[in-house]
Amino acid sequence: MSNKLAVKWGLIIAILLGSLYLIYPNYKWYSKPLTERETLDALGERPKRMLNLGLDLRGGSSLLLELEVSKLSAKEPLNEAMARAIEIIRNRIDQYGVAETSITKQGDKWIMVQLPGVSNPQRAEELIGKTAMLEFRIVKNDTSIAQQAFEKLESTDKPFDDNGNLLPEIAKLVPAGYQIMRNKDGGYTLVTDTAPVTGADLENARVVMMGENGYPEVSFEFNAEGSKKFGQLTGANIGKNLAIVLDNTVQSAPTIQARITKQGRISGTFSAEEARALAIVLKAGALPAPVKVIEKKTIGPTLGEDSIKSGLSASFYAFVIILAFMLVYYKAAGFIADIALALNFVLTVAIMSYFSATLTLPGIAGMILSLAMAIDANVLIIERMREEKLLGRPVYEIINLGYDKAWSAIFDSNITTIIVGACLLQFGTGPVKGFAVTLIIGLLVSLFTAVFVTRAIYELVLTSNTKEISL
């Protein structure tokens, strides 16, 4: 064996061993029973570098959220608001305790939340959907100044829109400096139209299961800045009522007995679950603007399992048929091509594991295309070798010329397809991206396996002074 060939083989064997090393965690993980995987997931002991299955293959839910840009404060740029919204949603979802959730930005104002294994995302949705805009306002008990507005309010069927805002024709009757808000338990309250202290000044929030009136309550603590502001507000308004407003609805309006600085409580008729959710969202902070669910997908665990089972077994049989066909039609050369194909598959999975890529159905489609291209590369080479063989050339020439002449076609067709893949990666969304990623990885791998590896095999065969090759 020449030195050059030895280096080639050293490289191939190193890459093969490296790939197997990368694939092993997948094998170890997916051969465990589902319940054990779930426990390990919950403990955060899931291996990092591993191939993940997309929601379409394993079941789960995905929510696409839209940040209502029109309600953003004018001071905050959209990019920053999005980053903050994603961070806040991540905090909220983490509390919810689902392993491997992925929260990603899509386009300018969309956020994709994926919850593997959750087939009914209702609670997650509620948790995300809460704007949790907490405000403290002073109540104006003398409502005579807004008499007209209250009269109109009583005679209107639905005076508030879905977001808790008063209809404009009533709002214009309220005197300047004040606004009317609805109470949680019915009725309306006249409050100041400024909120000197908000939930942004909170440091911590937790549930108190047995509150003063028997219902669970949420207690909170202000940060330094918040304490100062809250102290000023309560100190200047002793004897008045303080409205605790959550999402434009007055939760309660206790009388201010004394100056309060650091701590407070929100009481009301919360259920335990409501109180817990409120505490979570208060702690995580308020969203910069409300979000709206604009797409919701759920895939039940059985469906995911069925599609992966039939899909995988069909892909497996298709793969075997291709290998058999190559072997029968091209004999020894076909066998060498088969080795390259198998290696192609192994390397692709290894690389995807290394990047913790997510395998989806469109991703499998990308793999199929790259395998087809890998077969084509070998067919091109072998057909060229056949042509050279018919010219009666010696074996080593058949091989050299076969590769040399087939190379330009293989190179150009792979590059063209990689160009297509790159465009899809740039412009495509979720599923199309998954396709593009596996396609590009597969094509790069196939240039290595279908050309470099097969040639190294032929060269190795030639060292034993082979005179004939079956094609």
Next chain:
Amino acid sequence: MMHLLPKTNIDFLKFRKVYYTLFAVLLIGGIVSFCTKGFNMGIDFTGGTMVQVKFNGAVEMEQVRSALSATGANSELQSFGDSSYAISEKSTADEVGVVQARIEKALNTLNVPYTVLQTNSVGPAVGESMTERALWAILLSLVFIIIYVAFRFSNILWGLSGVVALFHDLFAMAVAFSLTQREIDLVVVAAFLTVAGFSINDTIVIFDRMRENIRLHPKMSFGELINLSINETLSRTVITTLTVLFALVVLYFFGGEVINSFAFAMLIGCISGVYSTIALTTPLVYTWSRGQLNDGSNPVKSAAKPAVKKISAEVKREESAAEGYAPAKPKKTVTKIKRTRRNRKN
């Protein structure tokens, strides 16, 4: 050697009028079908809601239909057998979740317990953006392919005709989906993309052979040269296509419902891809090159210009590899190869 095909010498270009006519028929028929039947776009694109359920007891399609019609909404019903149904409402302006609640309420009136296998609610804005981005991605790839092929094969006509073939394949798939009214969802879009990649691959292989033959046979007429190139690569085309078709047929019949529509799209696209390369790309290159030169005398030169420089290097490499062959001037080697080829035919 095992051969599926004997050595062929078919004059593919002779029938080019037939191909163009067929392409025109496909275009017209397709447009008619698009206008009259349209597409059955999945809710990923139209927006709307789909709920797939499986009843734990036997429930007939009619029962489900009547339960749904009681809600007054315009629902589509699809049966998967085994008391499993998909109910969808497309293009509704209702907010995500509202439709689902309405459908589930209707199903509850049947008083048969059921499990929800999957749901999919898409707001109208999402569908629009999805379509827009997919189209941009495809358009951009087409432009880049034209540029790359024009650069590698030194002639923009080659790039353009490759893209026409690509368009033909995507169009043929679209026609198939319009005629069968199969639903187009994101997986089908992936199939469209796969076919785009595969179709251009076929084109490149034949172009590559043409590029090489232009070097080997500088005197050959362009028509002969194209035919020679297609015939020489025909065996590869058939084998590769067959292998892929084998795989697709298996996926089509056994791959399960999600993969089924993917395999269907791929089957149409692959067959169309092979056809279009032979019957559209190369004849177009031929026709357009003649138009470019007006007199139609020797269009080869225009396509071969930058490649010519490489000839001597290429031939030299061959010589050094082929020990035992009398070293000769490049030109002589070329004729030698030509002669042997002719011998083989006899």
